Structures are given as structure tokens and as C-alpha cells.
Amino acid sequence: MSAAQPPRREVVTGVPRGTRRRPGHAPAHSEISEQTTIGAVYVRSLMRSQLRAALYALGTLAVLVGTLPLLFAFPAAVLGSFSSPEPFVWVVLGVGVYPLMWLTARWYVRRAERNEEDFTGLVEGR
Numbered sequence: 153m154s155a156a157q158p159p160r161r162e163v164v165t166g167v168p169r170g171t172r173r174r175p176g177h178a179p180a181h182s183e184i185s186e187q188t189t190i191g192a193v194y195v196r197s198l199m200r201s202q203l204r205a206a207l208y209a210l211g212t213l214a215v216l217v218g219t220l221p222l223l224f225a226f227p228a229a230v231l232g233s234f235s236s237p238e239p240f241v242w243v244v245l246g247v248g249v250y251p252l253m254w255l256t257a258r259w260y261v262r263r264a265e266r267n268e269e270d271f272t273g274l275v276e277g278r
Contacts, residue, residue: 198271202264209260216252220244 227240 194271194274198267201267201270205260205263205267209256212256213253216249216256220249 223244224241
């Protein structure tokens, strides 16, 4: 090396010291994006929790809507010949069913968002 040439510079391309991870422990988001077995387990876990919340909401709505014919037949069975069940039907639908459906939908959306936040926290390591 001659005195006229400056020293050759080297480029460091490794991970900075403060951000090194333990060997063999890749971040979860890389596991998911690379579609590894562990990443598939993470995604399957999220899908399972979302499916569980959806089935609870669907079951609640099925019980709610499925019992409506019994509820509409109740006044005729108790009071005998019920001339017009229409006011009773509208009251049940307006005051009972629709608010319960709205509450169920609201619960489902909040639960789905919570599942996604938990998944995001798991992936980002929080």
C-alpha cells in the first residue's frame, strides 16, 4: 500500500449490536411472511380465535331468531284467541330483537378487534 492512497473502507452489513436477537429466534412477522411452520401456527391461532368469536355471535343470533315463533305464539296460548298479534310482534321486534342483535354485533366487532390487537402484539413482540 502506498502512502498516497487512503485506507480502504469496509462496509458493515450485519445487524447492529443493540438489535441482535438470540440465535434461532426469528421475529414472528418474518415467520409469517416466509410462511414457515411457526408462522402458520400463529395465523391458524388468529383464525381459530376469530372463528370462535363468530360462532358465539352466530349461535346467539340463531337462538334469538329461532325462538321468535315460540314467542309470537305465546300470547295466543296464554290469552286464548288473540285477535291480532301484529302489535305484539312489532313491539318484540323493535324493543327486544333489534337491540339484542345490535349488541351482539357490537360485541363481535370489539372481540374481533381485540383478537387482532393480541395477534399484532404477539407478532411485534410486545
